[in-house]
Amino acid sequence: MIENTSFAIKIVELSDDKRYGKFECEPLERGFGITLGNSLRRVLLSSLDGVAITSIKIDGVLHEFTTIEGVREDVTDMILNLKKIRFIAHDEAVFPIQVRIDIDKEGIFHAGDMQLPSEIDVLNTDLEICTLDADAHLGMELTIDRGHGYVPFNKNKKNDEIGIIPIDSIFTPVVKCNYKVSDTRVGNEMDYDKLTLELETDGSVKVEDAVAQAATILIKYFENFRRLATKQIPEIDVDEIEPEIEEKDDSPDLSVIPIEELELSVRAFNCLKRAEINMLDQLTDKTEDELTRVRNLGKKSVDEIKEKLAAYKGWGLHLKDNDE
Structure with missing residues (x-):
């Protein structure tokens, strides 16, 4: 070995x-x-994981193979542009998110012009979505969701409601x-x-x-x-696995969050790194006694770590109890 x-x-x-x-x-x-x-x-x-648009519904449009009066791009071109929008989600975001867009202004409509809830923001704000002529109006509803990788439009089809157009989603960041x-x-x-x-x-x-x-x-x-x-x-019986049914766990996955997120002092950070404590799940699995035995990590640094954990994003994180 x-x-x-x-x-x-x-x-x-x-x-x-x-x-x-x-x-x-x-x-x-x-x-x-x-x-x-x-x-x-x-x-x-x-x-x-990433965030992307999964479906759209445009006022007066039943399918993507059509045009909209006063809008220079056809619906297919608009969909291609909408697929390119990149979002960043904040911790409080709960998906899916429904967004309503109403455009009455002549000229180019950019991704950054969308009025979004505070939980998400557009990254590529200069992306052109469509161009409206004078007196034109465009109204649409977007469904924004979290996922991973690439998901084809047919898997984004949740129901057969007329007018909802599922689209391919590129979630990967x-x-x-x-x-x-x-x-x-x-x-x-x-x-x-x-x-x-x-x-x-x-x-x-x-x-x-x-x-x-x-x-x-x-x-x-x-x-x-x-x-x-x-x-x-x-042991898992694959015949008993029910597809499309997912138990949602609202607890954060600490195994993907590095300790850098705590913004610790240089001394405390370096001590944890040398002890190969790299992720928050590794840190919260330690007791206070175990941390005090980490080389060069004194009581002051341990107290700092406890304070940073407790304050991090309001999650109330803490070290493992000594009697656990």
């Missing part, structure tokens, strides 16, 4: 808005550059992702991999958080294989 699985992750490039980043990971055992790079790339491009594997040296040996991961997001998620979320998803899947050794494999 490979004993040493540790490697360094270096941020080579990072844009000011954190939409673009390039990371170098080395040294990796031979072959793990492709294994990790390909796995991360696939998950980054297909499995991260990762716009581009590539990786490269090259040789690297450890001492006098060149038999190691260096993985270079490059990605760009739409701005709804920071590149570091995107990579962390992708890694967390992979870990959750691999955990099922790890249970083979302990014979703790959950």
